[in-house]
Amino acid sequence: MSHPEEKEIPKATPTTPPPVVDLENPAPNSGTGTGTGFGVSAITQRWKREDLLNRGGLALRGLGLLFSLLAFIIMASNKHGDWKNFDKYEEYRYVLAAAILATLYTGAQTSRHVHEMSTGRQMLQRRTSALLDFFGDQFSAYLLISAGSSAIPLTNRMREGADNIFTDSSAAAIGMELLAFLALALSALISGYKLTSQTYI
Amino acid sequence: MSHPEEKEIPKATPTTPPPVVDLENPAPNSGTGTGTGFGVSAITQRWKREDLLNRGGLALRGLGLLFSLLAFIIMASNKHGDWKNFDKYEEYRYVLAAAILATLYTGAQTSRHVHEMSTGRQMLQRRTSALLDFFGDQFSAYLLISAGSSAIPLTNRMREGADNIFTDSSAAAIGMELLAFLALALSALISGYKLTSQTYI
Numbered sequence: 001m002s003h004p005e006e007k008e009i010p011k012a013t014p015t016t017p018p019p020v021v022d023l024e025n026p027a028p029n030s031g032t033g034t035g036t037g038f039g040v041s042a043i044t045q046r047w048k049r050e051d052l053l054n055r056g057g058l059a060l061r062g063l064g065l066l067f068s069l070l071a072f073i074i075m076a077s078n079k080h081g082d083w084k085n086f087d088k089y090e091e092y093r094y095v096l097a098a099a100i101l102a103t104l105y106t107g108a109q110t111s112r113h114v115h116e117m118s119t120g121r122q123m124l125q126r127r128t129s130a131l132l133d134f135f136g137d138q139f140s141a142y143l144l145i146s147a148g149s150s151a152i153p154l155t156n157r158m159r160e161g162a163d164n165i166f167t168d169s170s171a172a173a174i175g176m177e178l179l180a181f182l183a184l185a186l187s188a189l190i191s192g193y194k195l196t197s198q199t200y201i
Numbered sequence: 202m203s204h205p206e207e208k209e210i211p212k213a214t215p216t217t218p219p220p221v222v223d224l225e226n227p228a229p230n231s232g233t234g235t236g237t238g239f240g241v242s243a244i245t246q247r248w249k250r251e252d253l254l255n256r257g258g259l260a261l262r263g264l265g266l267l268f269s270l271l272a273f274i275i276m277a278s279n280k281h282g283d284w285k286n287f288d289k290y291e292e293y294r295y296v297l298a299a300a301i302l303a304t305l306y307t308g309a310q311t312s313r314h315v316h317e318m319s320t321g322r323q324m325l326q327r328r329t330s331a332l333l334d335f336f337g338d339q340f341s342a343y344l345l346i347s348a349g350s351s352a353i354p355l356t357n358r359m360r361e362g363a364d365n366i367f368t369d370s371s372a373a374a375i376g377m378e379l380l381a382f383l384a385l386a387l388s389a390l391i392s393g394y395k396l397t398s399q400t401y402i
Contacts (some may be wrong), residue, residue: 150353
């Protein structure tokens, strides 16, 4: 038995370093084992953050839906005869159009995200979804701030002359539009972060 | 020779898997070697991309500076007496204010980035710089689109009545403001990407 072992030494030496390294590390904490452990904690941390961001984005889009719907309803019902009809002024028509588009967009996005959260299934690919979220949010935010600011000077000028239900409703609709802008601008921040930080695991 | 080999089989089996793996990989491409090689190529790739993004961001901010400076000059010189003075209208004063702020911001940012690129020294910490870039760009973009859209309806209404040098200059200033908005909105995309993807190596 001793003779074959001695003869084996030259054959065994090139292979000794790996076993020695393996023996120093106890079996459960092997190289791949520790790597996986670190990776798992990083991944769960990431999932938690992504979950928080998903909920935050959903809440902000929900607020955007609420405010743009309010802006739409207030402006669409703003007809009080004679010069006090919103559709006589291009600014107010623009406010209405922006409110409709933002309502449709945030409504579709909110329902999609709620559906995805409740069923756990993705309706779109991750990357498509992130791109759609970000560019949709950013475009809606620009549209809403543009519509809101275009209507402010006209409303200011009207209120200098007369302060009635028409100018008050216009001011309320513009206010709602600006709140919807704030919600969507914040939501664009979140979806921009999600767009650039995803890993496609 | 065949006999000891046959006898060695039970002893050799527990240690065989690691040597086999090591023999398949040639000596220069050991585990750490490949890791470093991959890391270096990834880092140089990242540097190239960051350099491209830096140049792109700088070019866009330079365009933003050009357009907002033009908007500022055109609007500030838009005084032709009587009702044809820009400072009689709050919309045009807002356009001027936004153009001044955007000119100051893009001027400061462009000179800072040019200085940093030519000397290779960072004037601010990486994270502060990225945050300042992103929020500055995004805020300026919102400001410019807001000012531009607030002045469009007034200019439209004036041009229905009279088409003269005052309305033309106003329209030109608004156009420059919207171009500056486009440049800064794109720049905000780039700086948002840089903000979330930096690694602080």
